[in-house]
Structures are given as C-alpha cells and as structure tokens.
Amino acid sequence: MTPAISVENVSFAYGYHxxxxxxxxxxxxxxxxxxxxxxxxxxxxxxxxxxxxxxxDSGRAELFGTPVEEFAEGTRLGxxxxxxxxxxxxMPVTVREVVEMGRYPHAGLRRxxxxxxxxxxxxxAKVGVDEFADRRISNLSGGQRQRTYIARALASEADLLxxxxxxxxxxxxxxxQFYDLLTELNEDGITIVLIEHxxxxxxxxxxxxxxxxxxxxxxxxxxxxxxxxxxxRAFSSARAVSSRRVAxxx
Amino acid sequence: MAVxxxxxxxxxxxxxxxxPIVLLAFGAFILWIxxxxxxxxxxxxxxxxxxxWLVTSSFIRHGFTAGVLIGxxxxxxGAYLVNRQMALIGEALAHTAFGGVAIGLFxxxxxxxxxxxxxxxxxxxxxxxxxxxxxxxxxxxxxDIPIAIMLTGGFAVGIAVISYGVVFSATVESYLFGxxxxxxxxxxxxxxxxxxxxGLTIGLTHKQLKFITFDREAARLxxxxxxxxxxxLIVLTALVVVAAMQxxxxxxxxxxxxxxxxxxMQITDSFNRGLILSVVFGQIAVLVGIxxxxxxxxxxxxxxxxxxxxxxxxxxxxxxx
Numbered sequence: 330m331t332p333a334i335s336v337e338n339v340s341f342a343y344g345y346h347x348x349x350x351x352x353x354x355x356x357x358x359x360x361x362x363x364x365x366x367x368x369x370x371x372x373x374x375x376x377x378x379x380x381x382x383x384x385x386d387s388g389r390a391e392l393f394g395t396p397v398e399e400f401a402e403g404t405r406l407g408x409x410x411x412x413x414x415x416x417x418x419x420m421p422v423t424v425r426e427v428v429e430m431g432r433y434p435h436a437g438l439r440r441x442x443x444x445x446x447x448x449x450x451x452x453x454a455k456v457g458v459d460e461f462a463d464r465r466i467s468n469l470s471g472g473q474r475q476r477t478y479i480a481r482a483l484a485s486e487a488d489l490l491x492x493x494x495x496x497x498x499x500x501x502x503x504x505x506q507f508y509d510l511l512t513e514l515n516e517d518g519i520t521i522v523l524i525e526h527x528x529x530x531x532x533x534x535x536x537x538x539x540x541x542x543x544x545x546x547x548x549x550x551x552x553x554x555x556x557x558x559x560x561x562r563a564f565s566s567a568r569a570v571s572s573r574r575v576a577x578x579x
Numbered sequence: 580m581a582v583x584x585x586x587x588x589x590x591x592x593x594x595x596x597x598x599p600i601v602l603l604a605f606g607a608f609i610l611w612i613x614x615x616x617x618x619x620x621x622x623x624x625x626x627x628x629x630x631x632w633l634v635t636s637s638f639i640r641h642g643f644t645a646g647v648l649i650g651x652x653x654x655x656x657g658a659y660l661v662n663r664q665m666a667l668i669g670e671a672l673a674h675t676a677f678g679g680v681a682i683g684l685f686x687x688x689x690x691x692x693x694x695x696x697x698x699x700x701x702x703x704x705x706x707x708x709x710x711x712x713x714x715x716x717x718x719x720x721x722x723d724i725p726i727a728i729m730l731t732g733g734f735a736v737g738i739a740v741i742s743y744g745v746v747f748s749a750t751v752e753s754y755l756f757g758x759x760x761x762x763x764x765x766x767x768x769x770x771x772x773x774x775x776x777x778g779l780t781i782g783l784t785h786k787q788l789k790f791i792t793f794d795r796e797a798a799r800l801x802x803x804x805x806x807x808x809x810x811x812l813i814v815l816t817a818l819v820v821v822a823a824m825q826x827x828x829x830x831x832x833x834x835x836x837x838x839x840x841x842x843x844m845q846i847t848d849s850f851n852r853g854l855i856l857s858v859v860f861g862q863i864a865v866l867v868g869i870x871x872x873x874x875x876x877x878x879x880x881x882x883x884x885x886x887x888x889x890x891x892x893x894x895x896x897x898x899x900x
Contacts, residue, residue, distance in 0.1 A: 380800055403802030410796060420662040422793055422850045429795065433786040434801040438594060440787075465848035478797075484803065 331394035333358045333489050333520040334379045339388035340434040341374055349385070350544045357520060358488075361515040363535030363551070364524045367564055370542040372524045373411075376491055379522070383571055392489075395441050404434045407482020407490040409475055411497055424469070424477050428453055431484030452483035456510060472496075472503040479510070490514065491522045498531075508534045528560065587874060594783075606776050609768045617644065617767075633873065641767050642759035642826065642879070643869060648770045649823045650721060651863035652777045654843075654857035656819050657810055658834035661844070662792045664722075669814070670833035671711070671726045672704050672820045675733030677829040679703025680754045680823075681740040686730050688744060696754070697766060704817035707733065716806065757828030757880035759869065770822045777815055788812060789850060827880040838887040839864060845891075845898035860890050 335355035341348050348371040356362050356524075366372050371532060376391075377383040378390050381397040390397040393405070431452065432445045453459040456476040475495045482490050492511075496504045512534055515521050523532040532538060532551055539548035540559045547559030617640075624634040633639055660668060683699030693699075707729055714725040741751055753761045781788070787808050791798040799805050823832050843856035854900070868883030875882075 334656055340783070382796065382799060401802055403800055406800050408797060408800050418791055420850065421844050421848050421853050422789075423848050426789075430790045430797070433790050434803060436786060437591075438783045463848070468848075481797070485761075 330358060332356055332391075333393060334362070334391070334522070335392045336375070336379060336385075337388055339375070339378055339385040339390060341371070341378060341383070341385050347543065348550045349378075351388070352541070353388075354545055354548050356520065356537060357516070359518055359520055361511070361521045361534065361536045362523065362548075363531035363538045363539065364522060365526070365528050365560070366529060366540060366541040372541055373493055375541060376493060376522065376524060378541070380408060380491060382408075404431075404485045407479070407485060407487035409478045409482070409490070409492040409495045411494045412485050419467070422466055423463050424453070424458050424466055424480075425449065427466055427477050428458075428480045428484050431481040431486075434485065448486075449484050452480040455483055456480045470500065470503075472499040472507055475499065475507065476510070479514070483514075487524070488518065489520045493524045494526060495526070496525070497521070504530065596622040601779065605772050608775070609772045613768060613771050614764075619786075638760045638762075639873075641762040641764060641868060644767050644885070645762045645770055645822075646759065646826055646865040646869055647862065648767075648774045649819075650839075650861035651825055651858055652774050652819045653823050653832075653835040654839040654861035655777060655781055655854065656812070656816050656844075657840045658850075658854045658857050659788050659792050660816060660836055661840045662850075666837045667723070667726050667730075667833065668711070669820050670681035670818045671729035671733070671835040672708055672813075673733075673824055673832040674730050674737075674831040676700040676704040676817070676821045676824055677754060678733040678736035678740070680713060680824075680829075681737035681751070684743040685740050690772060697769065697825070700754075700824065701818060701823045704735060704821050705814055708813040708817040709810065712810050722760055753828075754824060755828050756878065757824065757826045757831060759826050759872075762825050766825060773818055773822050780811065780815060784811065793850075827883065831880050831884050834884040834887060835861065835864070838891050840883065842891040842894040844886070845894040860887065864890060 332355040337353050338439055339352045340350055350369075352375060364372055364376070374383060378385050379392070379397070380401060381390070381392070384398070392400045393402075405547060426450050429441065429445075436442075436445065450459065453462055456479050458473055458476050458480055461473060462550055463470060466477060469477065479490065490511075494507045496507060499507065508530065511523065515536075523531060523533075523535065526565075532555060535551055537549060538551050538554040540546040540554070540563045542563040546563045547554055549557065621634060628634050654809055657666075657669070668704060677700070679700035679702065680696045682703065682786065683693070683696030686699070687694030687696060694749045709731055711725050715722060754756075787798070787803055788811075790801075791805055791808055795805060820832050820834070823835055827835055839860035840853070840857045842860050843853045847853045847856055865885050866885035868886040871877070871886065872879040872882035
C-alpha cells in the first residue's frame with residue numbers, strides 16, 4: 330500500500346543553520362503518529378515539508394505516492410497549526426464561516442450548494458462546535474477554536490490531519506476530550522500526524538511515535554518506541570548541543 | 580476526486596472564454612445602455628425634488644453618481660485589505676497613481692491624442708501594484724517598506740514631472756485633493772465599467788479571497804493559487820483607487836478603503852455581514868458627506884472622510900469592544 334506520507338533523505342537549513350539532516354520516514358495510511366522532540370528540533374519544519382508548505386534543500390517528499398510539489402488534491406490535507414493565524418484575533422469571522430472554508434477548494438468559483446452546507450453542518454456537529462456556529466471565532470476558547478479548525482479539515486474531506494502542538498494554550502481539563510476526538514477521527518480512517526510537547530499524553534493516544542532532533546532517532550510502535558531509549562538520546566543530545574553553544578559564546 | 584478536478588478545469592476554461600464576452604457586454608452597457616438610464620434616473624429625481632439645483636446641475640449629477648460607485652467599490656476591496664493588515668497599500672497606490680496623472684498631463688500637453696490622465700494613472704498604478712507584489716514575494720524585509728517607498732516615490736515622480744512641464748495648478752490640485760465638480764461624463768462611464776468589473780470579480784472570487792485573508796497557510800495547503808489571488812486583489816485595488824481619486828484626491832483615497840470597513844468590523848461577527856455593512860457605511864459617508872459639503876460650502880472629499888470617521892466613532896461606541 331502507498332504510504333500517506335513519505336520523505337526520503339530530506340535536509341533543510343535556514344541560512345547556515347541546519348534544521349533537518351537526512352531525514353527519511355514514511356507514515357502509513359491510517360496511522361496515528363506522535364512526533365516529539367526538543368524545542369528547535371525541526372518538527373514543524375519537517376511537517377511543513379511533508380505538506381508541501383516548504384521545499385527541502387535536498388531529498389524528496391511524497392503525499393499519497395505523488396511528489397509533493399505535484400500534489401494537487403489539497404482538500405485531502407488538514408492542518409491545525411500552533412495557535413493558528415494572525416488574522417483570527419482581529420478579523421470578524423464566525424465559526425460557520427471558518428468551517429465553510431473547507432468547502433471552498435471544492436466549490437472553486439461556483440456557489441456552495443445544499444450538499445456543501447450539509448457537509449459543513451455535519452463537520453461542526455462531529456467536533457461539537459455547532460452550538461457556537463454564529464459566534465465570532467476570536468471569542469471562543471483555545472480548545473473550541475482548534476476544534477473549529479478540525480471541523481474545517483473535515484468539511485474539506487481531508488484524510489490526513491496534521492496538528493502542530495494543538496493543545497498549547499488549551500485548558501488542561503479539555504485536552505483529554507481533544508485527544509479523544511483525534512482517536513475517534515483516526516478510527517474513522519483519517520491519518521493523523523501530531524506534534525506534541527507532552528510526551529506522556531501523546532504516548533497514551535498515538536499508535537506510533539517518532540523522535541526528531543535534526544535527525545530522526547526512532548520511528549516505531551509506541552510501546553517499542555518508549556523502550557528504545559530514543560527519547561533519552563534525542564533530548565540529551567539537545568542539551569549537549571545547547572551547552573556547547575553557551576561554552577562557545579555563540 | 581478526478582471527476583471534481585476535471586469539472587474544475589472545465590469551469591476554468593469556461594471562465595477564460597467568458598472574460599472577453601463579459602468585457603464586451605460591459606462595454607456595450609457603458610456606451611449604449613448606461614447613458615439613457617443615467618438621464619432617466621436624474622430626470623426622475625428632478626421631478627421628485629421639483630427641480631432643486633442639487634439634482635439639475637450636470638456637474639453634481641456626475642459627482643453624485645461617481646460618489647455612489649466609489650462608496651460601493653472602495654469598501655468592498657478594502658474589506659480584504661484591512662483584514663490583511665494592508666490598509667496603507669491603497670494610499671501607496673494612490674500616490675503612484677498621482678505620478679501617473681502627472682505623466683499623463685505632461686504627455687497629453689504635447690500629444691493631444693494621449694491626453695487622458697486617468698488612463699495613465701490606471702496603467703501606472705497597476706504596474707506599481709504588480710511591482711509591489713513582486714517585491715513583497717521576492718525580498719525579505721518588513722511589508723511596509725515597499726509601501727513607504729511607493730508612497731513617497733509616486734509623489735516624487737509626480738511633482739518632478741509637474742515642475743518640469745507646464746501644467747495648470749488647478750488641474751493638479753483636483754487630482755491631489757479631489758474635486759467632485761471635475762468629473763466628466765466619460766469618467767462616470769469608466770467608473771460604471773469598473774464597478775461592474777469589481778462586482779463581478781469579487782462575486783466570483785470572494786470565497787478564495789476570504790480564505791486567503793483569514794488563513795493564508797491553510798489556503799496554500801488546500802492548493803489555492805495564493806499568488807494569483809493576491810495579484811488580482813492588488814490590481815483591483817489599483818483600479819479602484821484611481822477611480823476614487825477623482826472625488827477624494829490622492830491624499831484621502833485610502834480613507835474610503837479603510838474607514839467604512841473599520842466601522843463595520845466593529846459591530847459584526849461575520850465577515851460576509853461586515854462586507855455588506857461596509858458598503859452601507861460607504862454609501863452613507865458619500866451621500867451625507869456630499870450633502871453637508873454643499874450645505875456648508877466645505878470641500879467634498881474631506882467631508883466624506885470626516886463623515887466616515889464619525890460613523891466609525893459611532894460604531895466604536897455601539898460595538899463596545
């Protein structure tokens with residue numbers, strides 16, 4: 330079976346600062362991957378390369394078997410970034426309007442149809458934001474806002490959902506519900522790639538885990554992963570690098 | 580999926596074929612259908628208001644019509660700009676358009692066939708818009724740097740050309756500060772065409788423009804051609820700015836793009852409602868501004884902007900946010 334995502338020998342640098350070195354991995358269709366790593370380990374960059382939002386300096390990335398730069402079925406991708414967009418704090422836009430955006434690429438220049446609106450209503454109901462449909466998105470709590478973005482991905486009929494630390498700034502007591510929702514979506518067949526700083530939480534929900542710190546340390550079933558010692562290696566090397574930097578007066 | 584994509588491709592082909600037909604239809608409308616409609620409307624107004632001078636003067640008829648058209652196009656385009664934090668781009672384009680006007684006046688003085696400053700302004704502003712877009716995409720740096728350069732550069736070119744050539748200062752002033760009594764009928768026709776064009780384009784691409792305005796990254800991910808829609812918006816802005824410059828002047832033009840939108844955004848939670856409300860505020864600002872300006876004998880452009888600011892202040896009180 331073609332993997333949902335595969336990257337081969339991907340390297341990336343911001344100017345002279347290398348971020349990713351020779352990363353290769355593939356994520357199966359239907360997998361729930363927890364991607365962890367120290368701060369500045371290149372997790373977000375790797376995710377952006379996987380989705381085609383960044384081009385790697387070398388190496389290649391494929392989405393559903395198509396080279397990412399030729400991949401045109403953007404509606405299959407959903408992305409929930411860290412505390413989302415700049416505009417959402419100021420721009421007046423309702424929850425329903427945000428979820429509608431998931432249908433826009435399907436609609437092109439035509440108007441949204443009744444079918445589109447049915448899909449939009451279902452997506453909002455699925456993640457439980459239907460009661461806020463007409464509220465301004467900036468007036469919602471962090472958790473409700475992230476759910477709205479997931480609803481947008483559902484309305485778009487995404488079968489790959491990438492989330493970059495979605496629970497930062499979300500109340501602790503609703504984080505569990507949020508993960509339950511992700512598990513449910515995964516059971517419906519959606520591939521999930523989750524970047525998360527809380528390793529304990531992610532290990533409870535993800536099928537597989539991967540650890541990144543510039544290079545890929547391990548990518549395996551969650552239980553195997555936790556016993557592999559990859560976490561210790563990645564996080565201790567991060568400490569070593571940062572202490573070296575201090576010593577070097579960089 | 581494949582079916583959907585081929586359907587989208589067919590839509591695209593239809594759109595491409597439709598463009599010349601639509602433009603021809605617009606041209607026909609402006610040349611043959613609009614003038615009798617215009618006369619019919621103002622004839623009717625004359626009967627209703629019993630021949631009051633405000634509706635009989637052809638100058639004021641032109642000015643009113645142009646104002647109403649601007650009160651529609653400027654806030655519509657402005658709604659996307661404001662929410663992209665690009666409020667000042669209209670101002671920068673207006674200044675480059677002023678440079679275009681100066682060039683047009685200069686060229687027109689020696690080659691009468693090319694004596695059409697507004698067309699020059701449109702061309703120069705559209706080129707400036709594309710240049711600004713190119714700089715924004717291809718250079719690192721703060722987004723307001725190209726804006727500041729265009730803002731001052733447009734004026735510098737304009738004033739340099741004017742000081743070199745011999746141009747009546749009254750003409751220059753009318754482009755700087757706007758003059759509602761200075762709108763010839765051809766310009767009203769031009770603005771009707773422009774309004775149709777803006778209305779149609781926004782009507783078709785509203786969804787994409789709104790998506791990109793709200794969440795660029797997600798729009799890119801959905802493989803929407805962000806660069807194309809950015810370019811489209813900035814070129815539309817350039818055209819609207821040139822049209823509005825006749826009434827408001829190069830210096831005040833940005834106000835009409837920004838203030839009605841700012842007022843509307845205070846009192847609504849929905850972008851679509853905000854868009855409609857912006858147009859309503861734009862119309863109120865234009866109509867009330869014109870009436871007050873005649874009543875008190877104050878320049879019209881400034882009065883329109885001041886009215887808009889009062890609407891904004893009112894919305895602040897009402898919105899309470």
